[in-house]
Amino acid sequence: MANKLEEARKIINEVDSKMAELFVQRMRAAEMVYEHKKEFGLPILDQKREDAVIEKNSALIEDEVIRGYYIDYLKHLMSVSRAYQYRMQSGLKVAYSGVEGAFAHIAAKRIFPEANCISCSDFNAAYKAVANGDCDLAVLPIENSYAGEVGQTMDLVFSGSLHINGIYELEIHQNLLGLPEARVEDIKRVTSHSQALSQCHDYLELRGFKTEEATNTALAAKAVAELGDISYGAIASAETAELYGLKIIEANINKSGENTTRFAVLSKVGADSPALSSTVLMLTVKHEAGSLANAISIIAQHGYNMTALRSRPMKKHSWQYYFYIEIDGTVKSDKGQKMIAELGKVCDTLKVAGSFAPHTEI
Numbered sequence: 001m002a003n004k005l006e007e008a009r010k011i012i013n014e015v016d017s018k019m020a021e022l023f024v025q026r027m028r029a030a031e032m033v034y035e036h037k038k039e040f041g042l043p044i045l046d047q048k049r050e051d052a053v054i055e056k057n058s059a060l061i062e063d064e065v066i067r068g069y070y071i072d073y074l075k076h077l078m079s080v081s082r083a084y085q086y087r088m089q090s091g092l093k094v095a096y097s098g099v100e101g102a103f104a105h106i107a108a109k110r111i112f113p114e115a116n117c118i119s120c121s122d123f124n125a126a127y128k129a130v131a132n133g134d135c136d137l138a139v140l141p142i143e144n145s146y147a148g149e150v151g152q153t154m155d156l157v158f159s160g161s162l163h164i165n166g167i168y169e170l171e172i173h174q175n176l177l178g179l180p181e182a183r184v185e186d187i188k189r190v191t192s193h194s195q196a197l198s199q200c201h202d203y204l205e206l207r208g209f210k211t212e213e214a215t216n217t218a219l220a221a222k223a224v225a226e227l228g229d230i231s232y233g234a235i236a237s238a239e240t241a242e243l244y245g246l247k248i249i250e251a252n253i254n255k256s257g258e259n260t261t262r263f264a265v266l267s268k269v270g271a272d273s274p275a276l277s278s279t280v281l282m283l284t285v286k287h288e289a290g291s292l293a294n295a296i297s298i299i300a301q302h303g304y305n306m307t308a309l310r311s312r313p314m315k316k317h318s319w320q321y322y323f324y325i326e327i328d329g330t331v332k333s334d335k336g337q338k339m340i341a342e343l344g345k346v347c348d349t350l351k352v353a354g355s356f357a358p359h360t361e362i
Helices: 002-040 047-058 064-089 103-111 123-131 151-159 194-199 201-207 217-227 238-243 291-301 334-346
Strands: 093-097 116-120 137-144 163-171 175-178 189-192 210-213 232-236 247-250 260-267 278-285 306-313 321-328 347-356
Touching: 002 064, 047 064, 093 103, 093 123, 103 116, 103 137, 103 163, 103 260, 116 123, 123 137, 123 151, 123 260, 137 151, 151 260, 151 278, 151 306, 151 321, 151 347, 175 217, 175 238, 189 194, 189 217, 194 201, 194 210, 194 232, 217 232, 217 238, 238 247, 260 347, 278 291, 278 334, 291 306, 291 321, 291 334, 334 347
Parallel strands: 093 116, 093 137, 163 347, 189 210, 189 232
Antiparallel strands: 137 260, 163 260, 175 232, 175 247, 278 321, 278 347, 306 321
8 A cells, every 4th residue: 555655656746847847838938928919919818719728638638527627727727827927917018098097098907907007198199109119009999889980099000000909898887976075966067088078968968067178087087186176077987986086976877878998909010810800901092983892892702791991081181081991800811812912903002900809898
């Protein structure tokens, strides 16, 4: 019996020694994975990839009972790997527009939990921070389900050099905030970002509040806290209320119960990952009849489903427009390259602005 115990301990010691060496190798590989994700602005957690690895590797274990424990082991190992990558992420600099508590700040912290989030005065400053190399990534709003596209971000992507490497959906809950002692009857005027005011138009009109536009929702809340006037309210998030010592006077006052903002992650380099299965195209067409229809027809002929089409005026050319298009699928394939080549013949300008995983909620 003692011999069996000693033999078992010897096997365990030998296996543990090998596993220690392999663990270090795996963590070094995790470092390489993180460097790739940092460069391309990808989040550390890729649930689809982890699920695929677990399914593939667990199939190597024939014993069904042991397989269950092995799956638990793999999940724990991946959790440790993520924790290590999050530790490395602490040096990542992510630019956003606004101040702490703004929805862009909330989005940036949810996508990159351990990163250094750098406040910028506006969208252009956040974009330039990455283009100039002062920050690694930028997180900027690109569309709201109620108010529509965020034109400033789209214009920056069209005219600039950064790539979209992810689009993430953040559900927005707008709240009326005020000083701790304020009641709804005390509020006379309300400040917030123009889109927040638009989203809450019906509520504001019903209450008869006067409105003032602010650069963003967090700055509006900060202004209310600093002014100290109980008649002055702000529209912002619950996180912002806590941050600036305000209270939520009335919650969820936005017109639509489904209010979601999509945030784009922008990087200097375009990502190439199986998880990024949708593509953003930006183009201009000749100023003649049927030119846009020809471009759309080419996309359809190559089997791509177009999920979004928007036009934006070109600032330097009056009455001329560029088009923002989202399609299902990537353009890395032979089919995609043929489509791009054909589009190039009918478009004055054509830009593959980036790729993203559709409907990624944060």
